[in-house]
Amino acid sequence: MNDEIPTPAQRLGEIGLTNFAPYLMNRIMGRYNASLRADLSEMGLTTPKMRALAVLSVIDGPLIRELAVYTVTDPSTLSRALDQLQADGLVRRETDAADSRATRVFITDPGRALFEEMWPHMAMAQARMFRGIPEEERRAFVGTLQKMLANIRKHEI
Amino acid sequence: MNDEIPTPAQRLGEIGLTNFAPYLMNRIMGRYNASLRADLSEMGLTTPKMRALAVLSVIDGPLIRELAVYTVTDPSTLSRALDQLQADGLVRRETDAADSRATRVFITDPGRALFEEMWPHMAMAQARMFRGIPEEERRAFVGTLQKMLANIRKHEI
DNA sequence: AAGTGATATTTGCAAATGCATTTAAATCTG
DNA sequence: CAGATTTAAATGCATTTGCAAATATCACTT
Numbered sequence: 068m069n070d071e072i073p074t075p076a077q078r079l080g081e082i083g084l085t086n087f088a089p090y091l092m093n094r095i096m097g098r099y100n101a102s103l104r105a106d107l108s109e110m111g112l113t114t115p116k117m118r119a120l121a122v123l124s125v126i127d128g129p130l131i132r133e134l135a136v137y138t139v140t141d142p143s144t145l146s147r148a149l150d151q152l153q154a155d156g157l158v159r160r161e162t163d164a165a166d167s168r169a170t171r172v173f174i175t176d177p178g179r180a181l182f183e184e185m186w187p188h189m190a191m192a193q194a195r196m197f198r199g200i201p202e203e204e205r206r207a208f209v210g211t212l213q214k215m216l217a218n219i220r221k222h223e224i
Numbered sequence: 225m226n227d228e229i230p231t232p233a234q235r236l237g238e239i240g241l242t243n244f245a246p247y248l249m250n251r252i253m254g255r256y257n258a259s260l261r262a263d264l265s266e267m268g269l270t271t272p273k274m275r276a277l278a279v280l281s282v283i284d285g286p287l288i289r290e291l292a293v294y295t296v297t298d299p300s301t302l303s304r305a306l307d308q309l310q311a312d313g314l315v316r317r318e319t320d321a322a323d324s325r326a327t328r329v330f331i332t333d334p335g336r337a338l339f340e341e342m343w344p345h346m347a348m349a350q351a352r353m354f355r356g357i358p359e360e361e362r363r364a365f366v367g368t369l370q371k372m373l374a375n376i377r378k379h380e381i
Numbered sequence: 382a383a384g385t386g387a388t389a390t391t392t393g394c395a396a397a398t399g400c401a402t403t404t405a406a407a408t409c410t411g
Numbered sequence: 412c413a414g415a416t417t418t419a420a421a422t423g424c425a426t427t428t429g430c431a432a433a434t435a436t437c438a439c440t441t
Contacts, residue, residue: 089346121247300390
């Protein structure tokens with residue numbers, strides 16, 4: 068049997084850093100996330116807490132396991148972030164009716180109110196990213212992202 | 225004066241998570257980075273070390289400050305990652321000729337050899353991301369990313 | 382040219398992270 | 412249906428991270 072990893076067709080030097088999509092995406096998201104963190108740390112929000120609130124504003128009562136996928140956060144890290152959000156009355160945990168191992172998370176009214184404060188920062192950071200890019204190009208870009216997400220998705224979520 | 229943040233035109237719920245580009249990009253890069261870390265941790269590589277080697281394989285002798293931007297790594301974290309790479313003989317630090325505050329970093333032959341081992345994993349993870357996406361669509365996607373990077377770039381790098 | 386402020390890197394340290402383990406409950410298997 | 416296996420979430424703990432401060436050097440000002 069052959070354990071060798073196949074040699075890629077091209078080298079990174081040939082492609083060039085600025086044509087290598089993962090490099091560009093890490094650069095862009097690095098700054099997006101850093102800028103958001105700087106904006107929102109004064110509200111006492113870390114990246115996991117901010118993401119949890121954002122997802123919960125849209126998806127009602129997911130399992131913690133699902134929320135971990137949506138927020139791209141390790142379950143243990145998310146567990147601790149939820150502790151803090153719960154202590155501040157921003158979310159509420161509730162044991163799942165059908166499976167008592169599992170816990171669902173719900174955003175509270177104060178949580179929703181805080182998200183309303185966060186959202187302009189998120190929307191603005193996104194608008195800055197897309198500045199000068201025509202609507203049609205943006206739509207095509209998001210369409211490609213959706214295909215990519217489907218490709219890399221391990222679970223059904 | 226008006227300190228209010230302008231209300232965004234749309235709410236996140238209206239856009240939908242899966243149409244919000246930063247959400248999709250974080251999901252995709254989260255998995256790309258996690259998968260790469262899992263592959264490369266057995267080589268003793270962390271994300272900052274891996275990124276430093278990858279960038280240094282293409283850009284020769286950048287300042288540490290520049291490398292921090294390219295690798296999307298905090299300078300203090302990068303400094304410690306370079307300590308480790310240097311201890312393993314994979315990179316070499318050299319004081320800049322014109323500015324003795326500044327340090328340039330060079331990849332060594334063993335470092336380049338290690339990068340050659342890493343690269344197939346990176347190339348494969350990228351190929352997986354783009355599976356089933358036609359060449360022209362990929363090119364358009366990368367073109368949009370380049371515009372976005374120009375938008376969010378703070379410095380001239 | 383001395384003094385002031387800015388810049389490049391490193392170090393100290395508290396907080397955050399993520400892996401491994403634990404606990405509890407569900408599901409599978411013979 | 413008892414025992415073994417899997418799954419969900421939380422916790423212990425060592426490592427990593429990133430902000431703030433320290434150090435060293437440079438650039439600018441008068």
